[in-house]
Structure formats: C-alpha cells, structure tokens
Amino acid sequence: MGIISVEQVDHLYWLGRYTERVYTTLKIYSESFDRMIDESEDSYQKYCDSLDIPNIYESKEDFLKRYPFDISVPDSIISNLNRAYDNAIVLRETIGSEALSYIQLSIYAMNNASVSDAPLIDLQQIMDDLLSFWGLVDDQIDSDQIRNIIKAGKRIERIDLYARMEVEKLRLVREVRRMIPRVLRSGMKYDDMSLSRVSTLINDVNLDYEKIITNVEKIISY
Secondary structure, three states, X not given: OOOOOHHHHHHHHHHHHHHHHHHHHHHHXXXXXXXXXXXXXXXXXXXXXXXXXXXXXXXXXXXXXXXXXXXXXXXXXXXXXXXXXHHHHOOHHHHOHHHHHHHHHHHHHHHHHHXXXXXXXXXXXXXXXXXXXXXXXXXXXXXXHHHHHHHHHHHHHHHHHHHHOXXXXXXXXXXXXXXXXHHHHHOOOEOHHHHHHHHHHOOOOOOOHHHHHHHHOOOEOO
C-alpha cells in the first residue's frame, strides 16, 4: 500500500480507540450487571465517576437500560459502537469487507440486546465479534503500519480506561509495554515526552492515575 493520508490515519486510530472502548466498557458493564441490581441505588454513580461520564440517569434501573442502548446519549456504548462503525465504513478498502462485517454484526447484536429479556447474551456476542475483528486485522491486513495505527489506538484507549478504573499496576505495566512499540512503528506524530512520562509513571510505587490519564491522552497529536 502507498502513502497513508492524514485522514486515513485519523480514521484508523479512532477505529482502534472506539472498538476498544466498546469492548472494555461492555466487559465492565456485563461483570457489574448482577452486582448493580443487588447493590444500593447509587452504585452506578461510582461507575460514571470512574469513567468520567455525566450521570444523567434517574436510577440504577435507568442506567442499566440506557447506558448500553440509548443512542441519544453520547457516552452510551451504542454511540461509541456507531462511531467505530463510522470510521470502519470509510476504511472498507483499507481493512477489508470481512473485518468491516464484524463491526456490522456487533451493531446487529446490540440492537437485539436492546429488546431482549436476556441482554447479556447478545452483549457477549458483541465482544466476540470485536475479538474476531481484531483477529482479522492481524491476519488479513498486510500493511504493518495500518495494523500498528489501529493497535496503537486500541492500547492507548485501554490504558486510559484502565487508569480511570484504577486497575492494579501489573495490568497497566503490561498494556504500556504493548502500546509503546505500536506507537513507535505507527508512523503517527506522537509526543515523545508524554510517551516517556507514561512509561515512567507506571513504574512508581504509588501510581498517580490522574497523571497517567493526562499523559496518555497527549501521546498522539496531529
């Protein structure tokens, strides 16, 4: 493949970020579903606070229904899935029709889940579809640069989310070590100081999650 345009780079990067955002937030939501039903009314507030999303919900029942499926809410899972699709559709020739089809399948599964009495089954299917999408990215895209751009976006998003959730140090260390070579080989413009700071911050005895979030968001610049 020839030179990748700035517009394509942007779409590839955000395809990586949005697919990861959907996957990880779905995983957290699915793992929290039963617990939230049994916990106090304000348990979902902690979820919103950790991911820095507005708490516009009237109750935990309202949250459990609208957070995944309300297309009018910018921070909903379906809104982020639609953003992933919007980036994927303009990249059809770059990523291939089969990879695109798994994003489409995940949207069908989301629509099914929104009207299902057992939504977690369909939500699991979305996660499976996204895993298949990433597998095809590795298997069928010949360009190392294209794969690295998508994977850099994916890893940056995962580190951002993991830091917001304040996961244990070992998980963050693992993701940062996987992210750095992707960024370096992606051909994207990046902020070397922010990249170095993230690498340093995860080795501190007491993690400063806010600083990690701030710096990881500054890594890629256009």
